[in-house]
Amino acid sequence: MATYAIGDLQGCFTEFQQLLEVIRFDPAQDKLWLVGDIVNRGPDSLPLLRCIKQAGDAIRMVLGNHDLHLLMVAAGMAANHPSDTIQAILDAPDRNELLHWLRQQKLFHVEGQYAMVHAGLLPSWSIAQAGQLAHEVETALRHDDHHELFARMYGNEPNYWQDDWTGYIRLRVIINAMTRMRVCTLDGRMNFAFKGNPQSIPDGYMPWFSVPHRISQNTTIVCGHWSGLGLHITDHLIALDSGCVWGGQLSAIRLEDRKVFQIPCAQ
Template sequence: MATYAIGDLQGCFTPFMALLRQIEFNPGRDTLWLTGDLVNRGPESLAVLRWVFEHQDCTQMVLGNHDLHLLAVAEGYGKIHSDDTIDDVLDAADSKLLLDWLRCQPLMIYEQGYAMVHAGLLPEWSINKALRLAEEVEDELSGKDYRKLFAKLYGNKPARWHGELKGMDRWRLIINAMTRMRFINSDGELDLSYKGELDGAPAQLRPWFAVEGRRSMDTPIICGHWSALGLMLTEDVLAIDSGCLWGGRLTAVRLEDRAQFSLPCPPYREIGKSK
């Protein structure tokens, strides 16, 4: 039995299947952890969703920003962008079944001594605090009034956490941190403007995982989202979006011994376009 964490798929179904063959994944024995962004920008979002839905018994995932964007568009609250590739999901005969299932997936999981979240955790949050906050949003997403959340999903504010935040401001910041974050600025605010490599980051920005005093530092966190960062495996962070969509690699890490497996991917998108 083995547990494999795999980075952002974004509709790259063919490399996904090739990687599963490479690691000799056995659905009756092994488990997959997927870092979110199952869909969008790649060519086979529907195939990815259907595979994960059909293999729920051996797969765990967290929601990414592209997954939430798909759900918002499906509810009429998000705009389809020119480089989106989600029409196959929206037009599918089983679209409602798949989207209702996707909407009820978690923002964060914690098992086997690892936490997994799509983008990251704010420095103020311990693992237990983050799990409680994720559950608040998950309850809204799976509840009967979930469309109200999608109606006000988009936006970059508020940018700083404080416990007095309520309602949509609170949920939007939780979502933005867990699904969109890369950097924190010198004022302790979430900065969503810069998406590039570490070496080119403005001086006032720090990657979320390098902020001094981060309260989740005692638990290894598995994340994706940041293809420009590339594969980065440290004692407390396993960042495994190695840029399959952009002609990089698709990576799996076996959690029991941190063995790495990867394969090259065709460039479904050109480097430099919006991520």
């Protein structure tokens, strides 16, 4: 039995299938962790989403910003971007079933010595607090009035956390940190405009995982989202977005021994 974590898929179904063959994934024995951004920008979001849904308990996933964007577009709260490739899902006969399943997925997952999130955690959040905050968002996503969340979810402000935030502002900051953040200041102010490599980070900002005295630093966090960072593995960080959809590679790691497996982009 092994646990494998895989980076951002973004509709790259062919590479996903190839990578499962390379790691010899056995759903009867093994577990698969997916760091979010299952859909969008790649060519095959619909069959990929169906495949993951059908895999059942063998797969654990967290939601990424592109997954939430699909839900927003489907709810009429956001428009398709010219580079979006989610229309096949929106037109699918099983659309409602797929979208309902996607809304049930987690924003943050903790198991043993590992925690999984799509983008990152703010420096002031412990693992326990992050779990509680993610649960607040997950509850709102699964509620019958989830459209109310979607109507207020987008926005870059506030770009910092306060424990006394309430309502949809509170949920927006949680979502932005866990699905969009790459860099922040020492006091946890996020910069959502930055998408480049670590050498081009604006003055005053640093990778969220490099903030000194980050409360969650003793837990190994598995994440994705930052293709400019690439595959980045340290004692307590496993960042797996190696930019498959941009012509890079799709990466997996076996958590038990940290062996890395990669498949080059097919296109």
